[in-house]
Amino acid sequence: MSPAVPARPASDRLRHKTVSAAVADSIRQRILNGELPPGVQLRQDALAEEFGISRIPVREALLQLEASNLVKIMPHRGAVVSGLSLEELEDIFQLRCQLEPQLLALSAPHLTKADLQDLHALSREYSRALEAGEVQRWGELNSRFHLDLLRHAGRPRALTIVSGLLQDCDRPTRIQLSTPSDIARAELEHTQILDLCEARKVDAAAELLRVHIEHVGGSLIAIYRGALAVA
Missing domain, CATH: 1.20.120.530 (GntR ligand-binding domain-like)
Structure with a gap:
């Protein structure tokens, strides 16, 4: 029987959530002030490099923004700033x-x-x-x-x-x-x-x-x- 994988400490999970929320807020403000117009692709690797973090909290941030209809996650394109026709x-x-x-x-x-x-x-x-x-x-x-x-x-x-x-x-x-x-x-x-x-x-x-x-x-x-x- 293989040993159980130790659970990540609660403090790490909380810090992870805090980072993704901060990234989501930063991107949200750029979208709302027009800095990131509809149709712009949001590349996870570029955002991770910009914020100096791993891609995991960036991906979570983009999912939060998708839930707010500010971003669409599309096949083969990834996350794109949403807009209205x-x-x-x-x-x-x-x-x-x-x-x-x-x-x-x-x-x-x-x-x-x-x-x-x-x-x-x-x-x-x-x-x-x-x-x-x-x-x-x-x-x-x-x-x-x-x-x-x-x-x-x-x-x-x-x-x-x-x-x-x-x-x-x-x-x-x-x-x-x-x-x-x-x-x-x-x-x-x-x-x-x-x-x-x-x-x-x-x-x-x-x-x-x-x-x-x-x-x-x-x-x-x-x-x-x-x-x-x-x-």
């Missing part, structure tokens, strides 16, 4: 245009004074991040704003779908917010939506939210089509 982008914004205004119409009448104060504070934080060029925070703050607006809709399944759609269009939306005019419009429309909710003009708030999403989607689709034409 034009058709996927159109689908995402069509779904958001359908779902979010309906959910806001259900949620807005139940937004409390405290909810609205929190939303105004979040909107100001979003504006500061836009003005400061803190790109990595734009998607997070925008998603929080939209989801907090809809929090009282009483439709948990629909909210889960919207949350996934917002995550999917996080990176593309940063592209759309690359011009001062689009930044100014995003800030203004967020404030106007809140003002309408506060005034209990629910239908008007829902319609402005639809227009807001439609404009972002239209701008992004135009950017994607322009990029395809150049390619």
Whole structure:
């Protein structure tokens, strides 16, 4: 009977997990700020050399990123930074245009004074991040704003779908917010939506939210089509 292989100490396993999480976080930030655009291949050996570690925690980091839909692990190519096709982008914004205004119409009448104060504070934080060029925070703050607006809709399944759609269009939306005019419009429309909710003009708030999403989607689709034409 062969001797049992000794288990790796718990401290080693924890250190290993910590290293892979740190690598995943570093790569995640590069993807989210556009340094690693969609389609770029992430070679395990090159990353291991860059970080000065073995390939095992790099592979685990890439699996974590795949679970977050930031990376696709493909046969014969390995890990590739994921992206959206034009058709996927159109689908995402069509779904958001359908779902979010309906959910806001259900949620807005139940937004409390405290909810609205929190939303105004979040909107100001979003504006500061836009003005400061803190790109990595734009998607997070925008998603929080939209989801907090809809929090009282009483439709948990629909909210889960919207949350996934917002995550999917996080990176593309940063592209759309690359011009001062689009930044100014995003800030203004967020404030106007809140003002309408506060005034209990629910239908008007829902319609402005639809227009807001439609404009972002239209701008992004135009950017994607322009990029395809150049390619």
